[in-house]
Amino acid sequence: MAAAAAPPRPRVMVLPFPAQGHVMPLMELSRRLADHGFEVDFVNTEYNQARVLAALEAGGETGAAVHAGIHLVSLPDGMGADCYRTDVVKLGQSLPAAMLGRLEELIRARDTRWVVADVSMSWVLDLVATVGVRVALFLTYSAAVFALRESGNVRRNERIQLSPKMPAIAAAELPWISVGKSPEARRAVMQSVSKNTPYTLADTIVCNTFQEIESEALALLPKEPLAIGPLVASKSTSAGHFWPQDLTSLSWLDAQAPSSVVYVAFGSFTVFDAPRLQELADGVVLTGRPFLWVIRPNFANGGIDEGWLDEFRCRIGGKGLVVGWAPQQRVLSHPSVACFVSHCGWNSTMEGVHHGVPFLCWPYFADQFLNQSYICDTWGTGLRICADEQGIVTKEEIRDKVARLLGDEGIKARSLSLKSRACASIADGGPSHQDLLEFVNLLREQ
Secondary structure (H helix, E strand, O other): OOOOOOOOEEEEEEEOOHHHHHHHHHHHHHHHHHHOOOOOEHHHHHHHHHHHHHHHOOOOHHHOOOOEEEEEEEEOOOOOOOOOOOHHHHHHHHHHHHHHHHHHHHHHHOOEEEEEEEEEHHHHHHHHHHHHHEEEEOOOOOOHHHHHOOOOOOOOOOOOOOOOOOOEEEHHHOOOOOOOOOOOHHHHHHHHHOOOOOOOHEEEEEEEHHHHHHHHHHOOOOOOEEOOOOOOOOOOOOOOOOOOOHHHHHHHHHHHOOOEEEEEOOEEEEEEEEHHHHHHHHHHHOOOOOOOEEEEOEEEOOOOOOOHHHHHHHHHHHEEEEEEEOHHHHHOOOOOOEEEOOOOOOOOHHHHHHHHHEEEEEOOOOOHHHHHHHHHHHHEEEOOOOOOOOOOOOHHHHHHHHHHHOOOHHHHHHHHHHHHHHHHHHOOOOOOHHHHHHHHHHHOOO
């Protein structure tokens, strides 16, 4: 008698907002789901899919390097070929019209029962009524940001703190205030925030955080959430990166003394003008420490001048290393790394916490100011970088803050303590691991 065929693996669609810091944690979640027996349709925009595949090819890999069980799918983003996709407001506005109908077709064609959607793509909740799909919303930022968004209007000069264990933030630094650079963009963001999104249509809210650090914020969410973080890669992978990772950074780190290297990386959206770029370059040199600095091709207004970069590399010799993109988790876990000069995106924040690295905080926009408040005021694991009267962070400020940070034994101790609690949370039996298993079981309810 022939053996019965194995039942088909349950299918899940994963939909990130098309930005690097959103794609990476959802790709890691997809790997976890695939390991638990799911087939995952991971939906990129066509623009980002091309970048991911090009980065794999540049690193000597192919699409086959994507984790088994994960299928890369791409859809148009509604932007023209010459559009500037770092304008997150314009990009966000174009996505629903470009993607919603095609997502509906894809869900029907593949008989998909669940969509795990970035909360920044919450318009996908429209599909609950049209195709009967179930939706799990995934927070790519802190639970505190979501709680603030739901807290209502605030006064212009107010300082907001929703509970004693949550960070305080000035009204001017609320995440939705600093996203739009033009009055029109700011109005569009405010309209989006004030829109009464029907989050109750989601079956659950999943958060890249852990109870130890955000219990009070998690309690304020509109649904009882599942906190499964820090959601960091269990092993090295290139799938999901928009730029090829420069692995020479790892061998260079191997040659440095323990706890000596200043790691400088500002994520995928931060852009510096020429004066700020030069001050940063002079500042990392002034620290007198070895440094690893990630300079994306689009890190400066108008792009990075290759002549300037070549001259800087000649100037520093072997004292520092500049790369276009780094394997950040492997860098942060390296014993040579002493601190992390960061824009404080939530993904980078969770990675730094997981590896016990002190922060020098230099936020750029959106939720990064709130994350800075968590790091500096609530957890005590970092220091703020401060600009002068002209809004410039000077080379002397960089030098002095690095020295102060690395001389503070209390910050080091608190960083290692937070690392221990983060690791305990995701270990077998820990609260984040238990919430992940609960999420897996929920998704099996097809």
